[in-house]
Amino acid sequence: MYLQTIVELDVREDLLLKKEPFDKIMGAIKQLEPGQALVLHAPFNPLPLHKLLSKKGFIYEVIKLEKKHWQVTYIQKEVENSDS
Numbered sequence: 001m002y003l004q005t006i007v008e009l010d011v012r013e014d015l016l017l018k019k020e021p022f023d024k025i026m027g028a029i030k031q032l033e034p035g036q037a038l039v040l041h042a043p044f045n046p047l048p049l050h051k052l053l054s055k056k057g058f059i060y061e062v063i064k065l066e067k068k069h070w071q072v073t074y075i076q077k078e079v080e081n082s083d084s
Contacts, residue, residue, distance in 0.1 A: 007032060010041035012069070025049065029056075029074070037075045043068040 009028050011021035028038055040046070050060055053074055063071045
């Protein structure tokens with residue numbers, strides 16, 4: 001799978017200001033087109049989000065960049081095409 005574009009979303013500032021970023025994250029997920037990935041920057045590893053998005057067909061990769069900077073890349077799994 002070749003990724004065409006990456007959508008980056010940094011919610012560290014929102015969380016610092018006690019703003020819940022869930023709606024912003026889900027809005028970004030809904031806007032993704034096939035081949036796009038969402039790169040999320042958060043101050044912690046968002047385990048509940050991984051579980052939710054896995055149920056919606058996403059795979060993810062987590063990288064801890066700093067003590068309070070986690071980068072998570074979400075990519076929607078490709079649907080197998082049975083046309084041969």
